[in-house]
Amino acid sequence: MEEIRSGDHVQMRKSHPCGSSEWIVYRVGADIGLRCAGCERRVMLSRNEFYKHLKKVMSKSTGGES
Numbered sequence: 393m394e395e396i397r398s399g400d401h402v403q404m405r406k407s408h409p410c411g412s413s414e415w416i417v418y419r420v421g422a423d424i425g426l427r428c429a430g431c432e433r434r435v436m437l438s439r440n441e442f443y444k445h446l447k448k449v450m451s452k453s454t455g456g457e458s
């Protein structure tokens with residue numbers, strides 16, 4: 393299981409209705425907060441849900457970008 397951090401870009405198995413399947417992680421805790429890269433909509437997923445739908449981690453955060 394891959395460790396994810398705030399700022400990581402991830403690809404999910406199911407794309408958002410806006411057409412984007414890329415999300416940016418903005419919060420990591422008991423739940424994972426994701427922001428859609430296409431339309432900026434924010435969702436919260438439990439860790440179980442997140443890892444169930446995770447396809448791949450696209451880029452690791454270097455800590456500079458917000």
Ligand SMILES: [Zn+2]
Pocket residue numbers: 408409410411412428429430431432433
């Ligand atoms: Zn979207």
